[in-house]
Amino acid sequence: EVQLFQSGGGLVQPGGSLRLSCVASGFTFSSYGISWVRQAPGKGLEWVSAISGSGENTYYADSVKGRFTISRDNSKSTLYLQMSSLGAEDTAIYYCAKAINSFSIFGPKGYWGQGTLVTVSS
């Protein structure tokens, strides 16, 4: 059974940093690209970032480029999102999400983590 378990959310001050983690199980982690998707309170879904299975290729939404860094440790089946220079606009539930197939990093996401809330506030 595919599972994605997230951790690392919480309250952070504006300008601060935070790292999210997503531990995967039930599939060959290194074969799949994985994305981060966020949802501001009461709002819709926003794709944030994606990384290829090998970790060589990374992609970012313009809204987070230069501030967020996606990475993965395939030996630990873990995905990370390092967030810095956080602002109120980054307050959201963050989800990690895995595509249903291995050949497309951006493909349809059939598996989602439980989500973790990041609140940026003083």
Place this chain on the structure above:
Amino acid sequence: DIVMTQSPDSLAVSLGERATINCRSNQSVLYSSNNKNYLAWYQQKPGQSPKLLIYWASTRESGVPERFSGSGSGTDFTLTISGLQPEDVAVYYCQQYYNTVTFGGGTRVEIK
């Protein structure tokens, strides 16, 4: 960037009736080399993670009830719920994966 626009923002449908949600992209998401539309639909219930319903515009994900169907090609797509059930109350999102990822704004479906 590909912009996805959904309509309506919300709709109320009687139990057993049909719900129709539209999604339009500002450029085609049809990949000519394989003739596939890079378009998915998700359902999100309150307090839950999104759930994949449809991909390749019309392929139902395993375990998704047959009352959910997707159609369309190029830039115009539709999600149809044929025979609305109480458990279908949710927000529905379209998503393109032709060029990175973008989501539509969502459509809230309620019982009339």
